[in-house]
Amino acid sequence: MVNPLYEQNANPFEIAQEAADQIAKISGIQSHDIALTLGSGWAKAADLLGETVSDIPASQIIGFSKPSVVGHVGTLRSVKLPNGKHALVIGARTHYYENHGVRSVVHSVRTAAKTGAKIMILTNGAGGIKRQWDGGAAVLISDHINLTANSPLEGANFVDLTDLYSKRLRDLAHEVDSSLDEGVYVQFRGPHYETPAEVQMAKILGGDIVGMSTALEAIAAREMGMEILGMSLITNLAAGIQSTPLNHAEVLEAGKNAEARISKLLAEIIKKF
Numbered sequence: 001m002v003n004p005l006y007e008q009n010a011n012p013f014e015i016a017q018e019a020a021d022q023i024a025k026i027s028g029i030q031s032h033d034i035a036l037t038l039g040s041g042w043a044k045a046a047d048l049l050g051e052t053v054s055d056i057p058a059s060q061i062i063g064f065s066k067p068s069v070v071g072h073v074g075t076l077r078s079v080k081l082p083n084g085k086h087a088l089v090i091g092a093r094t095h096y097y098e099n100h101g102v103r104s105v106v107h108s109v110r111t112a113a114k115t116g117a118k119i120m121i122l123t124n125g126a127g128g129i130k131r132q133w134d135g136g137a138a139v140l141i142s143d144h145i146n147l148t149a150n151s152p153l154e155g156a157n158f159v160d161l162t163d164l165y166s167k168r169l170r171d172l173a174h175e176v177d178s179s180l181d182e183g184v185y186v187q188f189r190g191p192h193y194e195t196p197a198e199v200q201m202a203k204i205l206g207g208d209i210v211g212m213s214t215a216l217e218a219i220a221a222r223e224m225g226m227e228i229l230g231m232s233l234i235t236n237l238a239a240g241i242q243s244t245p246l247n248h249a250e251v252l253e254a255g256k257n258a259e260a261r262i263s264k265l266l267a268e269i270i271k272k273f
């Protein structure tokens with residue numbers, strides 16, 4: 001199936017609505033309250049949140065492409081939380097570097113909003129610029145720097161990004177773990193890792209975390225009026241901060257080691273919402 005989002009004249013919001021309607025039909029849940037995108041290392045959180053009502057292969061839902069990254073589960077899961085609310089767990093992220101266009105990158109977020117979700121939790125595995133985060137720290141994203149030179153917004157659509165990563169939600173996260181650090185996330189295009197010089201640039205610009213996702217998704221979520229919580233698992237120190245070369249296997253391994261701990265943390269945070 002050709003992804004309809006790739007067509008120039010397509011309306012991405014209508015396609016997101018169609019996707020949300022399909023999710024409602026298959027899951028039997030008419031409206032979701034919160035949505036989560038689970039990046040590298042965060043997948044286990046889906047099992048800890050509550051009772052799985054429906055686990056839908058993303059390929060069955062309009063506009064979603066097949067996952068291209070090992071470590072992403074490729075399903076949309078509807079979970080009933082202990083408080084009776086419903087969460088949509090997105091285990092299918094399209095990265096900007098896949099070259100399917102920004103509409104594809106943010107389709108999951110727009111779909112989540114159309115299912116009714118008012119809170120969007122964006123998680124990722126990322127490189128850390130601060131040495132103290134070595135060894136799998138979970139860090140709250142306080143702001144971002146978007147180095148993709150792109151935006152999910154089309155036309156003259158001037159969306160305010162002040163407090164993009166909700167202070168209210170970060171405060172709730174701190175109630176669960178007051179030791180959680182915060183940092184500024186810098187989205188690079190990827191898929192290559194950054195050069196040490198680029199990491200130094202990110203640091204000088206005010207960045208603390210480097211990665212290849214999240215910023216474009218957060219902008220789209222804000223456009224949809226959602227409140228956003230962002231969290232990074234520091235799977236490695238960024239290039240040049242650590243002396244050894246980076247590789248994807250190391251990132252996956254760090255994710256596996258941290259998975260139980262950070263998934264439990266995220267599940268506890270969501271109980272506060």
Ligand code: HPA
Nearest residue numbers: 125126127210211212238
């Ligand atoms: N840079 C960019 N993306 C990443 C990294 C990194 O060091 N680690 C995991 N994802």
